[in-house]
Amino acid sequence: MEDIQSQSDLYRSSSSSASSPTSRVPSSHFFYVRKPGSLTQPISFEDSPEWEDTDDADVRMDEEANIGGGGDSINDATATPISPSLSKINSGSMTSPPVVPEGGGTVVRKIAGASIAWKDLTVTMKEKRRYSDKVVKSSNGYALPGTMTVIMGPAKSGKSTLLRALAGRLPPSAKMYGDVFVNGSKSHMPYGSYGYVERETQLIGSLTVREFLYYSALLQLPGFLCQKSSVVEDAIQAMSLSDYANKLIGGGDCYMKGLRSGERRRVSIARELVMRPHILFIDEPLYHLNSVSTLLMMVTLKKLASMGCTLVFTIYQSSTEVFGLFDRICLLSNGNTLFFGETLACLQHFSNAGFPCPIMQSPSDHFLRAINTDFDRIIAMCKNWQDDNGDFSAVNMDTAVAIRTLEATYKSSADAASVETMIFKLTEREGSQLKSKGKAGAATRVAVLTWRSLLVMSREWKYYWLRLILYLILTLFIGTLYSGLGHSLSSVAARVAAVFVFVSFASLLGIAGIPSLLKEIKIYRSEASNQHSGAFVFILGQFLGSIPFLFRLVDVLCPLHVPIG
Numbered sequence: 001m002e003d004i005q006s007q008s009d010l011y012r013s014s015s016s017s018a019s020s021p022t023s024r025v026p027s028s029h030f031f032y033v034r035k036p037g038s039l040t041q042p043i044s045f046e047d048s049p050e051w052e053d054t055d056d057a058d059v060r061m062d063e064e065a066n067i068g069g070g071g072d073s074i075n076d077a078t079a080t081p082i083s084p085s086l087s088k089i090n091s092g093s094m095t096s097p098p099v100v101p102e103g104g105g106t107v108v109r110k111i112a113g114a115s116i117a118w119k120d121l122t123v124t125m126k127e128k129r130r131y132s133d134k135v136v137k138s139s140n141g142y143a144l145p146g147t148m149t150v151i152m153g154p155a156k157s158g159k160s161t162l163l164r165a166l167a168g169r170l171p172p173s174a175k176m177y178g179d180v181f182v183n184g185s186k187s188h189m190p191y192g193s194y195g196y197v198e199r200e201t202q203l204i205g206s207l208t209v210r211e212f213l214y215y216s217a218l219l220q221l222p223g224f225l226c227q228k229s230s231v232v233e234d235a236i237q238a239m240s241l242s243d244y245a246n247k248l249i250g251g252g253d254c255y256m257k258g259l260r261s262g263e264r265r266r267v268s269i270a271r272e273l274v275m276r277p278h279i280l281f282i283d284e285p286l287y288h289l290n291s292v293s294t295l296l297m298m299v300t301l302k303k304l305a306s307m308g309c310t311l312v313f314t315i316y317q318s319s320t321e322v323f324g325l326f327d328r329i330c331l332l333s334n335g336n337t338l339f340f341g342e343t344l345a346c347l348q349h350f351s352n353a354g355f356p357c358p359i360m361q362s363p364s365d366h367f368l369r370a371i372n373t374d375f376d377r378i379i380a381m382c383k384n385w386q387d388d389n390g391d392f393s394a395v396n397m398d399t400a401v402a403i404r405t406l407e408a409t410y411k412s413s414a415d416a417a418s419v420e421t422m423i424f425k426l427t428e429r430e431g432s433q434l435k436s437k438g439k440a441g442a443a444t445r446v447a448v449l450t451w452r453s454l455l456v457m458s459r460e461w462k463y464y465w466l467r468l469i470l471y472l473i474l475t476l477f478i479g480t481l482y483s484g485l486g487h488s489l490s491s492v493a494a495r496v497a498a499v500f501v502f503v504s505f506a507s508l509l510g511i512a513g514i515p516s517l518l519k520e521i522k523i524y525r526s527e528a529s530n531q532h533s534g535a536f537v538f539i540l541g542q543f544l545g546s547i548p549f550l551f552r553l554v555d556v557l558c559p560l561h562v563p564i565g
């Protein structure tokens with residue numbers, strides 16, 4: 001944690017120095033000082049990569065290799081991972097990877113990450129029978145074990161599409177060109193070797209964090225029940241959720257107070273961690289988070305990366321503090337790569353292109369300010385103000401020109417060349433292929449779904465009773481409407497029963513309840529990703545779970561929700 005703090009502090013000091021007019025092109029000092037905790041060289045992976053359960057995992061880093069990787073120029077700094085032993089990265093021959101954090105010492109790594117490199121990656125989307133313009137255009141980049149690589153850019157710049165392309169999760173309407181290499185090989189990542197966290201994930205509110213992760217592990221992983229608990233505890237710890245492990249997730253449709261959005265987001269990441277992935281892709285980990293939750297999330301992810309996991313995620317914007325935690329940045333605008341490299345070198349790139357970061361401005365704000373075409377309207381407005389109020393040069397920048405300049409500067413820069421060199425090094429030899437960890441069997445999944453369904457229903461039982469009471473009152477009310485008209489008591493009772501049945505069935509068909517069912521399907525789909533028998537198992541599990549509690553069907557489909565305080 002101290003390492004992470006000092007890395008962030010170092011970044012802050014360097015970025016503010018870079019902002020000073022006289023030192024907008026920062027002195028070499030800022031770029032050559034290795035960020036504490038960052039890697040100069042990727043960690044190699046083992047033949048059978050697994051998360052280590054013990055503290056004496058053998059993935060250690062060698063200080064000398066780190067120092068040797070230091071360069072004499074910004075480009076060298078960008079390319080510090082290149083070292084004589086780099087060719088071994090994908091060979092699997094380095095079982096004790098020789099890399100180290102700044103400041104010396106030995107870092108114990110528990111996760112064997114995997115390298116991922118992409119070359120000339122282009123994606124187009126099919127829109128109304130024809131393919132759109134390229135959403136991602138000839139993107140090059142890489143992500144290394146033990147590092148955080150962030151894909152950043154304005155809205156609709158292609159961040160999520162690039163992330164999905166890397167994870168092999170593009171929709172069927174997309175066409176992808178170019179190559180993605182994992183550990184130097186083009187093969188697909190097998191089930192369980194990577195995790196993908198969607199921007200908006202669904203959780204089951206009436207379960208505690210630990211229960212939710214435990215059932216998720218049971219649904220995803222093969223093996224015995226007792227083996228799953230250590231996996232779950234590791235995921236809870238990795239996502240700093242120990243204080244919340246026994247708390248209800250809450251929220252959503254279950255009307256129970258529960259976790260706040262930052263904690264919920266970490267639970268959704270923890271759910272992927274139960275698979276012990278080597279690479280973790282996250283679409284907008286900071287989505288809808290306040291600044292405190294944002295910092296906690298990023299520090300937690302940094303900790304996870306420092307354990308060896310390869311982290312790749314998208315982000316729209318970040319504070320200076322958070323920005324300092326990233327290792328590499330891929331800056332996109334309208335699908336074009338405006339920069340790929342170390343975060344500190346990105347500041348230098350903007351300076352080189354004639355857009356130095358102004359004093360007191362967050363680098364991330366500055367980058368987006370320069371490349372977000374949405375600012376054009378505001379610029380036009382500011383120009384009018386400028387006439388009245390004098391020079392307003394901080395925002396007087398033509399975005400389209402800025403984008404073109406940055407793109408051209410990057411293409412001809414040594415940064416782009418060093419990325420290509422790095423990709424070549426990462427792909428010249430195929431490394432050990434990631435292996436599937438296996439899947440939970442269909443019978444296990446049916447049993448777990450049934451049991452989970454029963455548990456959820458038992459937790460929400462009081463709401464079913466309340467609903468039932470409401471129905472009874474309603475039917476009594478309607479049924480007794482006729483009691484003054486001279487009908488016999490038995491015919492009124494029959495009417496009450498008939499209306500009760502009618503209201504219940506009407507509720508079953510309630511269209512407004514369908515989203516809850518879709519939510520449950522979505523949760524299961526992300527738990528059982530890549531499992532072809534998923535749909536059948538889900539239906540069977542839900543059906544079996546519903547038999548003892550017919551009200552459950554009413555709850556899933558009923559448009560009437562009873563808010564409980």
Ligand SMILES: Nc1ncnc2c1ncn2[C@@H]1O[C@H](COP(=O)(O)OP(=O)(O)OP(=O)(O)O)[C@@H](O)[C@H]1O
Nearest residue numbers: 125126127135154155156157158159160161162171
């Ligand atoms: N499934 C799809 N079908 C058609 N077009 C799509 C699809 N997904 C994305 N696009 C288009 O691709 C472009 C880039 O979208 P993408 O979601 O990758 O951008 P983004 O940078 O992640 O944006 P945001 O942060 O606003 O989500 C957009 O113009 C979008 O309309």
